[in-house]
Amino acid sequence: MSDSKDIKQSLKLFEKDFQLDKDYLQLAKKKEYTYEEAFLKIMRVVEDLLAKDFQQLVNVLYRIDVSEEKLKEALATSTDNPASVITKMIIERELLKVEFRKKYSK
Template structure:
């Protein structure tokens, strides 16, 4: 699990992250965590959909243009800082902002699930 966490932290693209999510045995838990955080702000996601990433991107795009405060609330709930968004944007300036945010949300939710699995029996 620790190796997976290190690998997760070194990924910088949605494609790589999606592949890791597909390969991970924890993908259902990650998707459930994403669904939980989005639903707490009345943003519905169908985690059974193969288009989950594009659904997330659509919500984020709408929030970016229509309700930035709500987007900041979502990012706070997920525990994402603006400095992480800025750092990824600097790493890949061509990545659209909605993709940067989507990537970081998925990455952070994967970290949460992996940490829970890593430490669930230790405490």
């Protein structure tokens, strides 16, 4: 599991990748975030896009490189609601980006 600094970095990437207003997620309010807190923040945005602008959600998932095949498979096999499945995949991808940046910035 990633540490709280990585989770906060992934939230910052999410905010940027989804082209949300700076500080939309109010990340400056806390120094560290848990996975569960990040999950809830991201899921709120995903649920909103599912309801109001599905095409924008699809575009952003493509831009941040969430695998369409893995997403379809996860949606087909999961008993969780779609917003939860999509949120998990977004967090997984954003945390992977954080790890890559840490690894290759040294």
